[in-house]
Amino acid sequence: MNHRPAAVAVACLILFVAGCGSSESSSPTTTTAAETSQHTFEVDHFAEGAIVGDVATAECTLSGETITTCSTVTISGAPATYSPGPFCPDTITTTADDAGIWFDGNGTYDLTGEFIKNLATFYNDDQWHMYDDLGKVKVTDSQAAFLGAARPDVDPQYQNQCVEGRVEWLTNGESITKSVVIPTTPVMAAGSSSAQSSDWGITLDGIVIAKSAPVSAILGAHTIAAFDDCGGHFNNVEGYHLHGATGCGTLDDDHLAGETAMFGYAMDGFPIHLPLSGADLEAANLDDCGGHSVAGIGYHYHANDPSKNSVLTCLKGEFVATDAAQGGPPQGPPPGGAPGPAR
8 A cells, every 4th residue: 555654743752751640749630550651742742733723731530530631632634744545446447556445344455446346246245336337436526425425324326436525525615623632641540441432532643533434334335435545534524534543644753663653642641553563463462452551651552453443442541521522621512512423
């Protein structure tokens, strides 16, 4: 797969050590028996243009009733380090160089014209036929088609289409910003949780890390909601957002041998690094949420392989109450209410 952007250039290349929650700590958080990360929330880790406006810090109460401080940050909704796309192939002869990818929980596939041509065989369903007699792939090529197809309940007239979007097709014709509230210093929770609201976190280049794409609904409508090579695509709820971590928008640092680069923050404030593979994955001894603690780094997650259709599996840390995690201020609802289901 191609189209990998350059790493994020950031001003801060050294990881700052967070308070460890001992009895001598002057931290206002109640982090007794909590394992914290050496990554505090650092604005300097973000790419230029990833954050809109100022970052505000205020007292907040986390899901485990810990009283601490949180940062409210508004992300731009447009990746600061690359341009989204390409997504769907134009014809059944289009190569991987000119198209994106697809992952469905079982594998990651180059979205070539040949893949589109063979969908009926691949999914053992003869209702698939996503190209015309001239070999042109049926793609959502208008705002109406995008809005009708880029949702779990696909409009029947847009079934058997490869779904892709553009910024100009979003309701307001521009990237969708989002405000999130993240603990400034992570606090380990009593147990693992996936109960936080819609998103896993945010990337360092300013986009949402969404939960799993609704693959069953997508395939059930005989559509392919194409991802670009960075693992992102558009819908009208969150705009451009990420479902898989493939190597885009990483922190430009000298990470340790056996480790991978950081590319985002989870909603509990712990860093998210790129997936591990091979011997490094076997040696990492990751927990049920895909995290581990490493000397010199502290606790952090490693994203799942993109094929899993979920960047993370669960969170180990406490996070801000559900409504705030959707984009509003601490203990407050998001502007305009809660969004519908993302795709």
